[in-house]
Amino acid sequence: MSKNDSITPLVQLEWDKAAALISRGKRIAVLTHVQPDGDAIGSMLGLTLALRQIGKEATPVVDGGLPERFAFLPASHEILSSVEDLEVDLIVSTDASDMKRLGNAGAGLRERGLPLVQLDHHQTNLLFGDANLVDARTAAAAEGVYDLLQYYNWPLTPEIAQCLLTGIVTDTLAFRTNSTTSALLGKAQVLMETGADLPEIVQRTLATIPTALMRFNAIVMQRFQLEPEGVIWVTITLEDFKEAGLSFDTYVGLSGYMIQSEDAVISATLKQLPEGGTDISMRAVPGYNVAQIALSLGGGGHLLAAGCTLDMPLDEAVQTLLPMLKAEARRGEKLYT
Numbered sequence: 001m002s003k004n005d006s007i008t009p010l011v012q013l014e015w016d017k018a019a020a021l022i023s024r025g026k027r028i029a030v031l032t033h034v035q036p037d038g039d040a041i042g043s044m045l046g047l048t049l050a051l052r053q054i055g056k057e058a059t060p061v062v063d064g065g066l067p068e069r070f071a072f073l074p075a076s077h078e079i080l081s082s083v084e085d086l087e088v089d090l091i092v093s094t095d096a097s098d099m100k101r102l103g104n105a106g107a108g109l110r111e112r113g114l115p116l117v118q119l120d121h122h123q124t125n126l127l128f129g130d131a132n133l134v135d136a137r138t139a140a141a142a143e144g145v146y147d148l149l150q151y152y153n154w155p156l157t158p159e160i161a162q163c164l165l166t167g168i169v170t171d172t173l174a175f176r177t178n179s180t181t182s183a184l185l186g187k188a189q190v191l192m193e194t195g196a197d198l199p200e201i202v203q204r205t206l207a208t209i210p211t212a213l214m215r216f217n218a219i220v221m222q223r224f225q226l227e228p229e230g231v232i233w234v235t236i237t238l239e240d241f242k243e244a245g246l247s248f249d250t251y252v253g254l255s256g257y258m259i260q261s262e263d264a265v266i267s268a269t270l271k272q273l274p275e276g277g278t279d280i281s282m283r284a285v286p287g288y289n290v291a292q293i294a295l296s297l298g299g300g301g302h303l304l305a306a307g308c309t310l311d312m313p314l315d316e317a318v319q320t321l322l323p324m325l326k327a328e329a330r331r332g333e334k335l336y337t
């Protein structure tokens with residue numbers, strides 16, 4: 001038994017409200033969170049294509065545009081990086097736990113007073129939509145989109161299936177996280193039977209990294225620190241990215257790597273930002289909760305994977321965060337000892 005078993009998953013499924021807003025919408029902007037991962041892009045594109053299937057004009061938008069590694073996904077080339085000239089009457093968002101995560105695109109559209117339907121699976125979701133479709137029991141926002149298609153009886157196409165399986169595979173690290181349920185495996189089976197290509201998705205998203213990232217890891221990982229409490233952490237700087245020849249906004253995934261240490265129960269990567277702040281990414285093994293820490297610092301996430309941005313320099317961020325991580329490491333209890 002884990003102490004986390006006492007945490008009730010956040011579930012707020014306003015199907016009727018969402019259906020009413022969607023049925024009134026003609027032109028829909030489909031948004032997702034900034035610095036999008038595979039679930040952000042997969043759920044956004046899957047929902048975009050699904051909305052088109054029911055006759056809507058749907059446009060995917062994400063701040064900063066499409067990360068190159070997801071260019072294999074259907075409709076990925078249609079992603080806009082800004083909403084400036086976009087005429088829409090409804091916003092739909094996926095995989096974002098609060099308004100801030102939707103970046104300039106979200107803020108720009110919301111300022112126009114447009115209604116928002118938001119679909120998400122983060123335990124820390126702030127229920128910021130006019131209709132909320134939040135289910136923290138789902139492993140990925142893409143699983144939430146799958147459930148939506150089922151609930152509304154909308155058609156599933158091979159293209160939608162490919163997008164949704166990408167979201168599921170990336171958020172579960174290919175069905176390895178404790179969010180993976182037998183129900184999810186059943187949904188993945190349907191997605192594969194519909195035409196999603198699991199080996200291709202795994203190869204493109206999980207099994208391949210930029211060579212410069214390998215160089216970056218070799219530089220940075222010389223400095224990781226392991227605290228007696230089982231907190232493993234590392235700081236990364238703008239200089240590290242420069243040295244490795246790696247673009248600063250590359251997803252580096254070091255927390256996910258460090259949490260694999262047999263001595264670690266919580267991992268954290270603290271990344272220096274060009275504007276002077278610090279970006280924080282955390283992971284935990286089952287039995288611990290980093291979502292609460294992220295939420296208390298203005299961010300959010302899942303029990304075992306969460307993040308936030310602190311408005312302070314790197315060294316100060318270390319001083320702020322480490323005591324919190326150590327306290328959680330002492331509080332929690334390893335589920336699998």
Ligand SMILES: [Mn+2]
Pocket residue numbers: 039040095121139140141171
């Ligand atoms: Mn997600």
